[in-house]
Amino acid sequence: MGSNMAENHPVAFRFLVEAQRRGATLVHVDPRFTRTSALCDIYAPIRAGTDIAFLGGLIRHVLEGDHWFREFAMAYTNIADIIEDGYGDPEQNGGVFSGFDAAQGSYDHSSWQYKGKRVPSSIAEHRSQTQEGGYRGMTDSPPAQDRTLRHPNSVYQILRRHYARYTPEMVERITGCPQEVFLRVAEAIVRASGRERTATFCYAVGWTHHASGVQIIRACAILQGLLGNVGRPGGGIQALRGHTSIQGSTDIPTLYNMLPTYLPQPNAFHPHATLADYLDAETPPTGWWHNLPKYMVSLLKAWYGPAARADNQWCYEHLPKLTGDLSQLPMTLAMVSGVMRGQFILGQNPVVGAVNSDLVERGLSKLDWLVVRDFAITETANFWQKGRLVQRGELSPGQIGTEVFLLPTALAGEKDGTVTNTSRLVQWHDVVCEAPGDSRSDLWFIYHLGKRLKQLYAGGTAARDAPIRDLTWTYPERGARHEPDPAAVLREINGYTVADRRQLQSYQQIRDDGSTACGGWMYTGVYPHDGHNVARARMPDGPDGPGSHLGWAFAWPSNRRTLYNRASADPAGNPWSERKRMVWWDAGKREWTGTDVPDFVRTKPPDYRPDWSTHPTGMDALGGDSPFIMEADGKCMLFVPTGLKDGPLPTYYEPVESPVRNALYRQQHNPAAKLWPRPGNELHPACDPRFPYVFSTFRLTELHCGGIPTRIMPHTAELQPEAFVEISPELARDLGIRHLDWTVLSTLRGEIEVRAMVTERTRPLTIDGRTIHQIGMPWVFGWEGYARGDIANVLLAITGDANTSIHTTKAITCALRPGRLARAGGSGHGR
Template sequence: HRVRIGLWSNFDAYIISLLKAYYGDAATKDNDFGFNWLPRVTGDHSHYGYWLDMQDGKMEGLFVMGQNPAVGAANGRLERTALSKLKWLVVRDMVETETASFWLDSPEVKRGELVPEKIATEVFLFPAAGTAEKSGTFTNTQRLLQYRNKAVEAPGDSRNETWFMYHLGRRIKEKAKRNPAPKNAGLNALTWDYPVEGEHREPRVEDVLKEINGWTVSDRKQLPHIQNLKNNGSTACGAWIYCGVFPEANRNRANERAPKDLLGHGWGFSWPNDCRIIYNRASARPDGTPWSERKKLVWWDKDKKEWTGLDNPDYKKDLAPDTPDNLDSGVGVTGLGGARPFTLHSDGVGWLYVASGLKDGPLPTHYEPLESVVKNPLYAQQNDPAAQKKERPDNPYAESFGDPRYPYVLTTYRLTEQHTAGGMTRTLSHLAELQPELFTEVSPELADEIGLEHGGWARISTARATIEARVLVTRRMRPLWINGERIHQVGLPYHWGYKGKAKGDVVNDLLAISEEPNVRIMETKALMCSVAPGRRACGTGGSPVPSEQDQDSLTAADFVRVGQASRLSHMVRGD
């Protein structure tokens, strides 16, 4: 990936430092620092890519940690069915999720599509520590690392990810050591020498963070800045963007809690180099003076001949604004000159027009969703031609545009009281009580048109599945007016599943597996559906119709027991 100009010109320093962190003394210049030991990308290893491979019998095993794809992923029916094709499945979670129990109580088992006695998948369910029960870091979308300290011990046999991954790696290395074949050379060279402590022989998370920050190989002195990384094997660094988070042996900047200014310096660490606003050189004019005195971030100090300001400059500190660019033959950030702030780009500019890299064109344009009730109003090309539709018999689509079977627009979203696939919230009494049932939001106009009653039942269908939900008639869900035609839209939160204290059909069963071409995000916010009053027939949708007794028995008394009390000990299940 190394390029001549811009910040990526240092890629060899980043990758060689990473390889030294991986392989230690075994990584030398003579063996390209162990580069050939790295696993290679051999196919589509994105979530939906390998899940379709799983469905087609091309995978043997899977680790699922902190996820619940049986509920949280598109085309949940395919996701659950694919799990039955594995030889083994490892799930680490705080509760038994739908993914862990797909073989026992999934809708496919209830419908007879999967038979537990015939499922060969051996499921290993490991109880996991919760957020307050382990130390570690969070990194949010503003690039801020914040360290958290363990508040309480995890109950029973629950363990954190550090313990699990360390001991899994240790056992794999012990096995590889007994077989010094060439295929095991990378495993045998891998450094896995973290000190352990306590009854459970657990590595200290801060030791891992120190390695991620990086050090000089000769004396293990922590590195304070990305610019300290070298391409000669003298530095080791687990992730170059985090270099500086642990600049000294006893200074964990992610754990600092003394903010000094409005940008938050002194509270956590923002990569890279604790720059709170990335590319902040753009806050100054080409001559180095602020565009706005009120919103200034960094500026050129003519006396000190360096960039300074309210933020750490995301720029070469001594690169003067009047330094001419040399895009044709210049090297590194200096080759960009002093007035091109976007240093990760080889031309130093912001790329509102993306000349290369995007797979569907240099500028965003409008395409209709893969399932749409209307024609594209701009041109004949209805959908993004570069989108990955993944259409197959177990992932069908409605006819777009205007399939008469599915006249309404469907969108999905989240709720404040629930979290993603619901494993951490539907199992907690107070949150389950706040949102006890799956519901669908419809407009008063649609309710009147098809006979839906507020608080009653509706069944929602797509080309993939049929589910049922309680009806919430609300002005929030307004009809769309497109080309003079009224088109109804339907809303569904997607947090429910068939386990926990608050149960409901799996909304993501309705969705198709599809991916946009650049970063492979699935299309979940716009598709086609039908809606009708009443409950679905047992066996046609996400889960069997519960009895009236089941529906009516969810009272306050059911919420006395908190979710953690149901935490599982070791559980190993198979056929």
């Protein structure tokens, strides 16, 4: 679900084809019938953006049919835990959870807690938006439970009540997927789960690019937790990450709200004034994250070297403190307001790839300077000359004061370094040839920019100069171009001892006393010795091997391939079945062992239980049967007491723009979604007759990334020579559109013209008794290169997921008509 894997992750899809050859059932749930659908055993069509209704239906099917893996879920999830009396469900609460502040559009989490406790969340991104701390009761006792599952506020009973209305009939009514197809999918998943079998889900941005994207993935996590498909071979939820080290840019983040490897960014409005305050507020009392101080101090030591000392809080004051949401979407709006003076664009082409392209152009036109690094001209680099606003006459190049610098970059084969993507796999690639002319790697650019800044600040005495002055910035340079050595960067990320600069072998060696430095604790082990770069390893398992491929590159953390793999053994430490064994307790050696690196304290026996009389902390507070060690209670959270901004359970809301009313609640869309309506970014009201069609965007196999790398190459450009919109034969007939006719797509944000691809890949759906048409368009075109076409993202609005601020690209509404825009010929003629 949420991906067209065969076309967009074709290398990874080979593994699914092989699994199918060995007997696996492949299912594709998607608004479009794609090449992935064609290769699957079951294709289930759904309306774009209705995934939670579909997944909620599966959860209900599993619960009401008693298909859940009882031994697994009772031992390893919070299904028996009791939630506070004040918890209120959307079913009884007008479509919102208890704690909702309608004026602020946000939730207070107090009533979602385990009874009598205050639970920390596990992910830094949650903390950046919600002030936590004040954790209560976690070291006193385990959460209260009712093992009979009869307590009305047990998670089990809450789940049953919450999903009771997600019947196959309701699934069909909301998603448009026929009941019989939905039930075939449900039965296939149940059949593939249990002691002997496991099922997995693969998703990509078809799940994340929604206002409720995080909750879609949460719904899948509940389902997999109930079915025992987590931490086991062949199970899990596979995040199909972008080709260009998207996972890596989250781990060692280009994100504004996290420090490397998921440490919370300090916040000016949280109790983070000093390092001690920060650690006191952010360190969970129980679970693995109790080690946070070690990772934080070692990060500061890696960044600021000798300047970081105990008596100056390890230079904690050098870290910038968050004041607000500085993600790309609000900052685009801020750019329009003239707040920003300049911008660096590395590895992206926002005029094509960011939503609401016209607003992006307006923002860029307000800058003083813009640095674009790419290996060819991009739409972002020449918006001032060829942009839509210039073409329409709203702006002229003479009116745009932005000074644009286009700096040529090296291609992937012209530089060495790592790519981290799906499976958290860190893979090294070597340089093949030197980049031509003035082209340089991004690492070269950042490194030399840093050197020049340090020279400029060398004599600075102001407090604000110290973060740059103290920054460690000593990487070996190679050749006449003074290319910094990326292996040295990776060694720093891995971590080392400060006294004798010896590489760390594992994150268990990281300390909070200044004796170790580490740029990203989850990567420790990727470079365990000088000269030993594990990311370069290329030794796959043979045909009879375990399939974990521990000799191929490095998967963080600790080269572990399956997270939470303690769950692949039963509570006593024995494999759930021989067929599905992965990690188990070796009673003779008194340690965990298996075909993967155990994700547990290696010597903690299965029967270990915390001594609550001692108020244990950290891992001492988790029993030997608690595999989910990053959670404060060691359990898979079917119900999330803390952290999520839009509810402890996934609940179905219509997309922010939708042609239908929410069949479940009077609350139409996610009440905590980030919306910024304003001139130029207006949203369509629900069921607006001017915009009756569901619109979704997608990628093409033939055009890579934002399109530029392949649109400028004749041999790939000719494979997809022009932008198009996919519409069904039925809609084409209704509107009088023939295949390859010109059409105009419009929203309140803008309008574009492209040719029609009339295809049965896109089908109308019957939603609540009405015919709803869906149309789709690739978003990878622009005005540069050989393969050109209007930019799909012109149509989209700037809106954000409540938790991540990720934009919505997969389900909006639009209008469609035959013909052309006046600017393209003036006649409006469509043929």
